[in-house]
Amino acid sequence: MRILTWNINSVRLRLPRLLEVAGQCQPDIICLQETKTPDESFPIKALIKAGYEHTHIHGMKSYNGVAVLSRVPFTTSEIHHRVGKEDCRHISVYVDSRKFGKPVQIHCLYIPAGGDEPDTALNPKFDHKLKFVDEMARWFRDNNTENDPLVALGDFNIAPLEHDVWSHRQLLKVVSHTPVEVEKLKGMQDSLDWQDAIRHFIPEDQKCYTWWSYRNKDWRKSNRGRRLDHIWITKPLVPHLKAHTILTDARDGLKPSDHVPVMIDLDL
């Protein structure tokens, strides 16, 4: 089973790029963030036509929005409201698997970006981000065990490791790489002893990015990237993890998202 996550930054504008990625990579399950559209204007027909007959979408006007598009059926699909808001940042689906006595849960997350100022007293968006990550940690721990097969993926808006950013030193005070966020994300990772599926393949001392700002003139040349998009799996899934792909080339071409798709293969 091939699972892909992508912060698409408007699914309506990016539909041709999405169909291109789907055709090239043939993922079984596509998880999107920042779809930026209410469900009634989600381009669902084109995706069904492309083979993604099973859809779980949860969007709103202008901001946020998450979606799961699948070739395989779900047994359950859920919408989760976080930190007392209804801002379309967490949905989940359950997929049956022969390998486990219970379904595999897939959680599609769009963690708040957190604004510019890394100070909760001055910036409510940063406070919201930290509370969101805390709540995720608590919720995963309260609703599951480390023996359950779960996948958590999406735009986490945090680059936790030194080599998840182009300059550790220069980004220590930049939202996405501050010590307080990294500590919160560690708390979330500890909640179910989550394994970082991408760092399973790419050593921690090697640079790895999934996002490059639109503000850089030549993103490839300057290469000031960050690894904001993640795929985490619980321990029972680790023996089934076969491959990963970061579709860096998707940052090129006509009307690219500032994030690139990230993918894993699980034999389920």
Place this chain on the structure above:
DNA sequence: ATGGTAGGTACCCTA
């Protein structure tokens, strides 16, 4: 130290 670009929307918000 600053400002740079993109998307959606409605004249400004978020990233």
